[in-house]
Amino acid sequence: xxxxxxxxxxxxxxIDVISLMxxxxxxxxxxxxxxxxxxxxxxxxxxxxxxHNGLDNHGVEICTALKADTETLKIPVIxxxxxxxxxxxxxxxxAEAYIFKPFDLADFCALIRATLSSxxxxxx
Numbered sequence: 001x002x003x004x005x006x007x008x009x010x011x012x013x014x015i016d017v018i019s020l021m022x023x024x025x026x027x028x029x030x031x032x033x034x035x036x037x038x039x040x041x042x043x044x045x046x047x048x049x050x051x052h053n054g055l056d057n058h059g060v061e062i063c064t065a066l067k068a069d070t071e072t073l074k075i076p077v078i079x080x081x082x083x084x085x086x087x088x089x090x091x092x093x094x095a096e097a098y099i100f101k102p103f104d105l106a107d108f109c110a111l112i113r114a115t116l117s118s119x120x121x122x123x124x
Contacts, residue, residue, distance in 0.1 A: 003047035003116065008032040008062065009080075010054060014101075018050065021105050022112075036062055042071045048116055052101075053081040053089060060093045067094030076115050091123035098123070 005027045009015050019029045030044055041049070049066065053059030059079055066072045076096040079086065080103070090098035097115045099108055 002026050002028045004028045004030055004044060005112070006030050006032065006041060006044055006046035006049045006075075008036060008049065008059070009052040011052070014052070017105075018108075021109065025109055025112075027112075038065055038069055038072065041066065041075070042069075046075060048112060049075055049077045050112075051077055051079050051095070053079050053083065053086065057089070060089050063090070063093035063095050078111060078115055087123070095123065 003026075005022050007015060007018060007022075007029055008031075009018070015031055019031070022029050030046065033040055051059045051063055053063075059081070063077050063079060066075065066077060073094075077094070078097045078099060079090040079093070079095045080099050080101050081089075082101050083089065086098050086100060097111055099111055
């Protein structure tokens with residue numbers, strides 16, 4: 001059975017590209033409903049969450065909420081953004097990893113696999 005990746009991003013083009021790449025790599029993707037609801041994450045119980053942090057820092061708020069919830073805190077989170085503050089924001093929010101946009105798809109896939117193989121390591 002393929003692992004499920006929960007994708008939270010506002011850009012439909014990014015969602016399409018990432019979803020296709022992940023499906024090619026054998027993952028099942030679920031795109032977050034609008035607005036984000038932590039109960040949806042609990043119900044889906046994904047192996048990994050890919051979370052975009054936009055200019056409003058909403059991604060930081062979501063990650064912080066996920067890591068504060070006993071049912072979702074163990075789910076690894078990879079945050080993405082163009083912000084130069086991404087490493088600090090991601091680590092402070094409790095994410096396991098981060099990647100700057102735009103990113104190389106091969107590097108992104110490698111980061112996903114590394115995070116899934118060592119989910120307890122924080123902020124890579």
